[in-house]
Amino acid sequence: MISHAKIPFVVFETEPENAQRARDWNFGIHWSVPLLQDLMPPELFAKLASTRVDPHRPVQPSETLRFLNGATGIEIGAAFIPHLYRVQRSKLRALLAEGIPIQYDKAISTISYTEDGSTVAAHFEDGTTVSGTILIGADGTRSKVRNLLLGEEKAALDRLEYAALWVQAKYTAEQVKYLRSGHPLFLACCHPLGYFGWLGTHSAPDQDVPEEWVMNCYISYKEPIAEQEKCKKWPNEGNLGEVKALAELCFAEPFKSAFGWLGDEQEVWYSPLTQWDPSLPEHQWDNHSGRVTLAGDAAHPMTYQRGQGANFAIKDSLELVNHIGSFLDSETKGRKEAVRVYEQETKERAGEEVRLSYQNTEMVHVWEKVLQSPIMKHGLNPTS
The missing domain is CATH 3.50.50.60 (FAD/NAD(P)-binding domain)
Structure with a gap:
């Protein structure tokens, strides 16, 4: 403290x-790292690196989040992120819980x-x-x-006319190597047809056993709320079929393979966006x-x-x-x-x-506005 x-x-x-939650999440801590350091005891902050999605990779002075054209795979822009910690929610919560009274x-x-x-x-x-x-x-x-x-x-919550199909999956060692070839932590894409894609590492517990790693990926898109009500009732096989077909028909690599390699029993979460x-x-x-x-x-x-x-x-x-x-x-x-x-x-x-x-969110789903979106103009920095 x-x-x-x-x-x-x-x-x-x-x-x-x-x-044990059915889903764990990961997220980036970046401009707030110095604030978190002020809040945490030094001995706990020293362990922050252990909560990262890939704790075996050294912390970098900065990372580059690349944005590809989802249809061609060609890079269209990038966001530079200083002192990034891409962390697992469950690991960070466990670290922050050390030594404090919780009921x-x-x-x-x-x-x-x-x-x-x-x-x-x-x-x-x-x-x-x-x-x-x-x-x-x-x-x-x-x-x-x-x-x-x-x-x-x-x-x-304010329901928005956007939704996403989320996946957390394991792959073969060779497939993991390929999916991480664009960047070991994350890769994003904006598609001319109005889709936004994400591919990243969620968990790399043993650096020598990549087949046990978990990758995290999603495709988001504009969808009317009335349609969301219908889609929320779909069985898992419907969501799985939808995301695999979408990737096969519309997306370039590595997003095409990230979804195409999913097994028949893979769980897919349908998630409308809110604020x-x-x-x-x-x-x-x-x-x-x-x-x-x-x-x-x-x-x-x-x-x-x-x-x-x-x-x-x-x-x-x-x-x-x-x-x-x-x-x-x-x-x-x-x-x-x-x-x-x-x-x-x-x-x-x-x-x-x-x-x-x-x-x-609106702009990254409109091809003509992607390059003027806040993430392209300001990166992940706060604007005030």
Whole structure:
């Protein structure tokens, strides 16, 4: 923790301890790496490299995310990313959990507030209640805390007319070598027909056994919400057939092979895109005199084609530590003011990125606009 911030806390996790999710994710931490270093004890930050998707490859001063023409395989642009850590979600969570108090299997059901304005209480589905000074809802894209603060209608995710077919798969050693030949971490493509493709490494546990590695790839595209409702009901074989046919008919290498080599039992996830802008007037929540607030994906779910979600969550964490620490250390600055300042900065900063990420998602699916998209113009850097 930051040396000056002596903040007592407890983390309540909805999932049971050691829960195994059907899907694990990976994401890039880049401009927020120095912020994360400020937040983590030095001995834990020293282990950050171990959480990477390929921990055997040395950390590079910078990486290049190449963008290909999805139909021809010819490079059309690139984004340069300094001090990138491409990490597995499960590994990073395990590292961050070391040495901190976590209570597992604690699903929140309601929130209550004392009349004197001093404390907030979280009531859990198991019948227990815990009271404290501030409750921070950092419970993900479909946040229950956001729901409790705003009601289901206002807290509901904004459904977008884009969807993706996701795959995490193993291949033969030779196939893995080929799929990583364009870049060992990731490769993207924009297709003249309006598709966006991604191919990357998800897990490389043993550098000598590439057939046990997991590759991560998806194809996203514009799709009306009415059509999404139909596609959500498809069986897995329908999704698998769709993504394999799409790659075979439309895509150049290595995306064609990444999907074409999938086995008959390979699981494919259909995933409509969503967002939620915390800066909109209708999305302003009552923080009950600074007793409850939101952070991370609970506060600002955004599309992922510009790779900003985790970095903005880390920025939220640093801001919370600084503002909460400031009121604990001050005789004049109160909790209400500290949380107000945090929320004002977070809503403005993250709201802008939610909108920019959506603009980027739109543009990378329109061939004539790809080269003017935010990721091509700004890379993965924040714009403010």
